[in-house]
Amino acid sequence: MTTLDVAPGRAGLLARVDELLGRRVSMRSLALLRIVAGPLVLLHLRPFVVDAAHGRIYRDAFYQPYVSWYPDLPRSLYIALLWIGAAAAIAMSAGLWTRLTTVTTFAVVAYNFFLSTTHFHNNRAYLFIVLAVLAVAPCGRELSIDAWARSRRGLPPLDPTAPGWPLWLLRFEASAIYGASGLSKLLDPDWFGGAVSWDRLVQSKDKLTATPLPGWVVSALTDRTVHVYAAKLVVLTELFIAIGLWWRGTRYVAVWVAVCFHLSIEASADVEVFSYLAIAALVIWAVPSTRDRMLGMDLSAAGQRWLATTVRRLDWLARFRVEETRSGPVRVVDRDGRVFRGGPAVVFVLSRLPLTAWFTLPVLLLLRAAATRRERPSLRGQDR
Amino acid sequence: MSKESFLTRKAAVKTVKWHQFGDGSAEASDVVPCDRLPVDTRARIVGRRAAVAVVVLAQLLLIARGYWSDHKQFAFQMFPESSTWRADVVRVTDGDQRVPVSEPWSGYRWEDLVTSRGLQTPWVRHHADAGVDNQLAFLTAALQWVADHTPRDHETRYLEATVTYWHNLDAPKTVVLRSHDRIGPP
Numbered sequence: 001m002t003t004l005d006v007a008p009g010r011a012g013l014l015a016r017v018d019e020l021l022g023r024r025v026s027m028r029s030l031a032l033l034r035i036v037a038g039p040l041v042l043l044h045l046r047p048f049v050v051d052a053a054h055g056r057i058y059r060d061a062f063y064q065p066y067v068s069w070y071p072d073l074p075r076s077l078y079i080a081l082l083w084i085g086a087a088a089a090i091a092m093s094a095g096l097w098t099r100l101t102t103v104t105t106f107a108v109v110a111y112n113f114f115l116s117t118t119h120f121h122n123n124r125a126y127l128f129i130v131l132a133v134l135a136v137a138p139c140g141r142e143l144s145i146d147a148w149a150r151s152r153r154g155l156p157p158l159d160p161t162a163p164g165w166p167l168w169l170l171r172f173e174a175s176a177i178y179g180a181s182g183l184s185k186l187l188d189p190d191w192f193g194g195a196v197s198w199d200r201l202v203q204s205k206d207k208l209t210a211t212p213l214p215g216w217v218v219s220a221l222t223d224r225t226v227h228v229y230a231a232k233l234v235v236l237t238e239l240f241i242a243i244g245l246w247w248r249g250t251r252y253v254a255v256w257v258a259v260c261f262h263l264s265i266e267a268s269a270d271v272e273v274f275s276y277l278a279i280a281a282l283v284i285w286a287v288p289s290t291r292d293r294m295l296g297m298d299l300s301a302a303g304q305r306w307l308a309t310t311v312r313r314l315d316w317l318a319r320f321r322v323e324e325t326r327s328g329p330v331r332v333v334d335r336d337g338r339v340f341r342g343g344p345a346v347v348f349v350l351s352r353l354p355l356t357a358w359f360t361l362p363v364l365l366l367l368r369a370a371a372t373r374r375e376r377p378s379l380r381g382q383d384r
Numbered sequence: 385m386s387k388e389s390f391l392t393r394k395a396a397v398k399t400v401k402w403h404q405f406g407d408g409s410a411e412a413s414d415v416v417p418c419d420r421l422p423v424d425t426r427a428r429i430v431g432r433r434a435a436v437a438v439v440v441l442a443q444l445l446l447i448a449r450g451y452w453s454d455h456k457q458f459a460f461q462m463f464p465e466s467s468t469w470r471a472d473v474v475r476v477t478d479g480d481q482r483v484p485v486s487e488p489w490s491g492y493r494w495e496d497l498v499t500s501r502g503l504q505t506p507w508v509r510h511h512a513d514a515g516v517d518n519q520l521a522f523l524t525a526a527l528q529w530v531a532d533h534t535p536r537d538h539e540t541r542y543l544e545a546t547v548t549y550w551h552n553l554d555a556p557k558t559v560v561l562r563s564h565d566r567i568g569p570p
Binding site: 014017018021022061062063064117118120122125163165168169172173176177180181183184185187188190191195196197198199200203269 | 435436440455468496497503511525
């Protein structure tokens with residue numbers, strides 16, 4: 001990498017910025033996000049496609065262009081474009097002609113999104129941002145038909161690393177979304193005081209009563225005093241996620257809290273694809289390097305074989321390099337040299353797999369707390 | 385073949401298949417560099433820096449804009465208010481008659497003309513999803529759009545909405561919105 005000639009005073013900062021933006025990192029998390037983004041685009045486009053199938057498009061009813069010069073396509077072309085977007089999303093997800101299909105998906109979603117102010121929703125804005133990043137990032141070199149086809153032709157794999165700036169940008173956007181939401185509630189006395197959330201639940205009391213929730217829960221949910229505290233908890237949760245994701249010490253807790261947060265939103269509000277997208281996008285917070293943890297297993301032991309299969313199938317972020325050992329318990333060497341053995345190693349492994357992390361992170365936390373109390377060396381990294 | 389070697393071989397075979405999709409295990413020496421240029425050029429470094437700066441700055445400005453604009457695109461103010469609203473929307477005719485739009489006219493139905501943003505049945509009290517200001521801005525634009533897109537209607541002079549809204553827990557307020565005067569039939 002070259003650095004630019006700049007004044008000495010600015011050189012340090014700019015050089016660090018340039019190094020960060022140009023640093024080659026694994027695009028694995030974006031490849032994984034690309035796979036999930038495809039079905040979410042289909043969900044997003046579905047109402048537009050269904051309306052079009054019934055002969056209705058956006059301009060048959062009230063709509064409001066952002067700018068007068070924005071091009072309106074002929075009806076048939078617009079409908080064709082929606083179908084092209086859907087097809088491109090499927091291909092993008094599969095990793096077929098990934099760069100082309102990802103750019104196409106982004107272009108179609110973006111065009112449709114900016115047709116009218118009435119199309120704007122926060123979840124769609126987040127989808128737009130994610131697709132924009134996927135469109136500029138080389139996220140098709142792994143987990144893709146492109147990679148498979150290349151391998152079938154006997155060609156060496158393409159470099160799965162790339163300059164990290166798209167990933168950093170998406171991290172900034174993801175954090176900004178939580179931060180902006182939390183800040184707006186923090187600055188609004190009605191929100192922070194609990195009036196908004198209380199009033200909304202009181203308005204929905206009939207629906208709440210119709211749910212299987214026990215009466216005392218409904219009563220608590222519509223108790224104004226509860227909301228005085230709950231509102232602050234919501235605000236602090238959003239701000240914690242926004243900030244906590246940036247530091248390794250708090251990142252796992254922030255991810256765990258974010259999953260809970262989005263599941264609770266999904267259960268209580270209609271937010272289209274937001275919950276799925278936001279949970280999927282949490283993968284971008286994984287350290288962007290692959291196979292940098294060693295997992296040693298004795299494959300002749302049935303239990304360890306089961307773990308090996310689990311890791312092979314669920315290690316979507318490629319966290320582990322599996323090596324066969326002759327005997328002994330499961331052994332993990334973390335990237336910082338810490339060693340885990342036996343049960344703690346299994347919990348550690350499961351806590352680093354996207355599908356099982358949410359369940360095992362609390363267990364890992366408990367194990368660490370217990371280890372701290374008992375000063376067990378295997379969990380405190382004393383046998384490096 | 386011993387059990388151990390069979391298992392090892394089985395695992396290896398699976399790894400190879402998965403590897404074909406790119407499993408992140410390729411060593412640096414095995415892979416093909418993809419960038420057209422082996423080193424970062426000055427243009428690339430500056431371009432990268434500028435792109436990131438523009439996006440970050442734009443995002444921060446859009447978040448700030450959300451505090452004064454009726455439309456809060458990319459400001460990510462989620463569930464901002466518990467406010468509710470309802471409106472009596474009427475067509476004011478050349479003869480100064482005030483006809484509710486809940487009644488079809490000239491082959492038009494309000495529910496077909498205005499289908500989004502919770503405006504389909506304004507006479508029913510609704511939650512203002514993105515806040516009262518946003519809702520009023522959309523209703524104003526909808527009145528305008530309907531006034532402009534009902535060419536078979538030769539009697540309506542303008543549309544008017546008398547909106548009652550409840551901002552969070554505040555006392556109700558009423559505002560009157562109206563479209564521009566419609567251009568007469570050719």
